[in-house]
Amino acid sequence: MLFCTEMITFALFFKKNIISKDMVAKIQQLLQEIDGLQAASAEEVEALRIKYLSKKGVVNALMADFRAVPVEQKKEVGMKLNELKTAAQAKINTLKEALAGAGDTTADLDLTRTAYPIGLGTRHPLTIVKNEIVDIFSRLGFILAEGPEVEDDWHVYSSMNFAEDHPARDMQDTFFVEAHPDIILRSHTSSVQSRVMESTQPPIRVICPGRVYRNEAISARAHCFFHQVEGLYIDKDVSFTDLKQVLLLFAQEMFGADTRIRLRPSYFPFTEPSAEMDISCNICGGKGCSFCKHTGWVEILGCGMVDPAVLEANGIDSTVYTGYAFGMGIERITNLKYQVKDLRMFSENDTRFLEEFEAAN
Ligand code: PHE
Numbered sequence: 001m002l003f004c005t006e007m008i009t010f011a012l013f014f015k016k017n018i019i020s021k022d023m024v025a026k027i028q029q030l031l032q033e034i035d036g037l038q039a040a041s042a043e044e045v046e047a048l049r050i051k052y053l054s055k056k057g058v059v060n061a062l063m064a065d066f067r068a069v070p071v072e073q074k075k076e077v078g079m080k081l082n083e084l085k086t087a088a089q090a091k092i093n094t095l096k097e098a099l100a101g102a103g104d105t106t107a108d109l110d111l112t113r114t115a116y117p118i119g120l121g122t123r124h125p126l127t128i129v130k131n132e133i134v135d136i137f138s139r140l141g142f143i144l145a146e147g148p149e150v151e152d153d154w155h156v157y158s159s160m161n162f163a164e165d166h167p168a169r170d171m172q173d174t175f176f177v178e179a180h181p182d183i184i185l186r187s188h189t190s191s192v193q194s195r196v197m198e199s200t201q202p203p204i205r206v207i208c209p210g211r212v213y214r215n216e217a218i219s220a221r222a223h224c225f226f227h228q229v230e231g232l233y234i235d236k237d238v239s240f241t242d243l244k245q246v247l248l249l250f251a252q253e254m255f256g257a258d259t260r261i262r263l264r265p266s267y268f269p270f271t272e273p274s275a276e277m278d279i280s281c282n283i284c285g286g287k288g289c290s291f292c293k294h295t296g297w298v299e300i301l302g303c304g305m306v307d308p309a310v311l312e313a314n315g316i317d318s319t320v321y322t323g324y325a326f327g328m329g330i331e332r333i334t335n336l337k338y339q340v341k342d343l344r345m346f347s348e349n350d351t352r353f354l355e356e357f358e359a360a361n
Pocket of ligand 1: 187188230231268271304325328
């Protein structure tokens with residue numbers, strides 16, 4: 001009797017085990033089937049929904065079978081069943097969305113509407129002025145030359161005839177790269193003069209724009225970086241008169257035909273004689289205003305005849321050749337042209353400021 005009961009229990013257990021194994025296999029097969037489902041119309045999607053998810057659908061039928069699954073396997077089979085239900089629902093949704101997306105997409109498009117304007121952006125005022133300066137000198141036969149911003153002491157100072165103890169080499173002015181006393185950020189574009197001279201024999205006629213760095217506190221009137229344009233002309237019989245004439249032409253091209261120039265004696269280690277050049281104030285025409293501090297003149301650049309020591313240091317025979325050089329700050333020229341009061345405006349990237357130069361582009 002006892003034996004009989006055990007037999008029945010065993011047979012039942014065996015049957016139930018088969019049920020759950022069958023179910024898992026079936027669910028697995030259905031998952032694959034669902035994954036591959038396709039539909040060409042909304043009706044087809046609805047038919048699939050009915051087949052799998054309606055009351056009399058495949059998933060619900062399995063739910064009924066689930067009751068027969070032994071307790072200890074309910075968890076595993078139940079999870080599988082849930083997975084199937086979620087997968088079927090997700091597939092039906094995807095099929096629906098795909099069909100909606102493939103519908104008539106032009107229905108709500110107005111093809112006659114004007115296009116959105118594309119903002120082209122504007123050139124930076126410093127670039128506009130740099131291009132103008134370079135253009136003027138290009139017309140006089142100067143060609144463009146550029147050099148590195150991270151430089152060595154030789155090209156920035158030594159080759160330019162700066163004495164070992166010249167104050168411009170002081171920590172106050174020069175940025176050093178990682179405490180490496182020989183590698184610095186160039187503090188003027190005169191380093192490009194040196195690079196051109198060491199690699200070219202005269203005649204040399206170059207115009208060198210670029211960014212320079214000086215260790216200065218940032219304010220409305222000073223910045224730790226700014227921009228210069230340097231000019232260099234070396235040939236036989238180049239004289240101070242040539243320099244003066246070229247600079248007069250530049251000033252009149254840049255600031256108008258009525259512009260006058262004035263040269264004042266000055267000092268630079270790399271030029272002898274040296275001068276600073278003023279132009280008649282372009283705001284008041286030289287009558288005197290607050291901009292020119294009532295002098296009628298404003299300073300725009302430094303210049304001079306290349307010191308023979310500089311020619312020799314850079315491999316050019318100073319008994320055969322002479323030359324002149326000049327250098328100006330692009331910010332300074334831009335201020336004179338557009339009266340930008342605060343130097344910081346140039347590097348703050350305020351698009352309202354930049355857009356004001358749209359017309360000058
Ligand atoms: N390098 C000078 C400066 O930075 C400008 C200059 C260049 C002067 C060339 C004379 C000749 O102030």
